[in-house]
Amino acid sequence: MKLVFMGTPDFARTSLKKLIHSPHEVVAVVTVPDKPQGRGQKLKPSPVKQLAVDLGLPVLQPVKLRDPQFVEQLKQFNADAFVVVAFKILPPEVFNIPPKGTVNLHASLLPRYRGAAPINWAIINGETETGVTTILINERVDEGNMLLQKSVPIAPDMTAGELHDLLAEIGADVLVETLNRLEANDIVPVKQDEGQATRAPKITxxxxxxxxxxxxxKVHNWIRGLSPYPAAYCYWQGKLLKIFRSRPVARLSDDVPPGTVVKVFKNGFTVKCASGAVDIFEVQVQGKKRMTVEDFLNGYRLQAGQLLE
Structure with a gap:
């Protein structure tokens, strides 16, 4: 099939890379406009654009998806299907163009975790399983009829970053299989069960x-569910302290408030929670680079009895 691919971040880049080596032909790529980044505010292309340029594919970067000129450009590609991975919400005048429909890859077992941050919320909520789902896009975000689904286990210490990379690879494979079966008319869309629906709102x-x-x-899940980005944080002696790696431990004997550092050891420190405690192993002090707690302790005086607010 001839495809127009739409996506922005690394998660989408993995799918585009897989599609290039599939039986299908990517005739164009749609992504966001270049954005100013860094101290010099130089314009930087999205990961998807970087790959598309390297592959010599036509790239469209519309400011508005309803722009009539952009819509007309899409029609000129005569694509059989559009593929959307981690992109903007499409208007009907775009997703209704291709005869085979517009396929979206979502990083959850829909209808659970509809929304912008399904990977983060699955871990924050302590799920032991998640996965990917391909759907046909309709007017309601993440509510289209399901095509294929694949589940994966979530390990007890897995971070959002690690799960992101795993689902990106698995999702790319499921996406190719979906398109293969869609082309062969060997797939039956299934309506989502609204009674099972949950939300995964944007992380603020x-x-x-x-x-x-x-x-x-719960604290451990919160830390790993936001690691490595945007990262859970607290305040220590007036400094913002991001935390990336932790482990829950049973520690109930200390009669101190939650957030109190109760132990400092070579490569970590222990913080009291409402019940139990967490060992912390990787942090980032405001204005500094991410580091192991062992390196952190070489430059900062963290002591038992201090409070993380």
């Missing part, structure tokens, strides 16, 4: 602020 700065007045397991 407020959500990233750690609350140690919870169980150790």
């Amino acid at each position: 700065r407020k959500i990233c602020h750690l609350n140690f007045n919870q169980t150790a397991q």
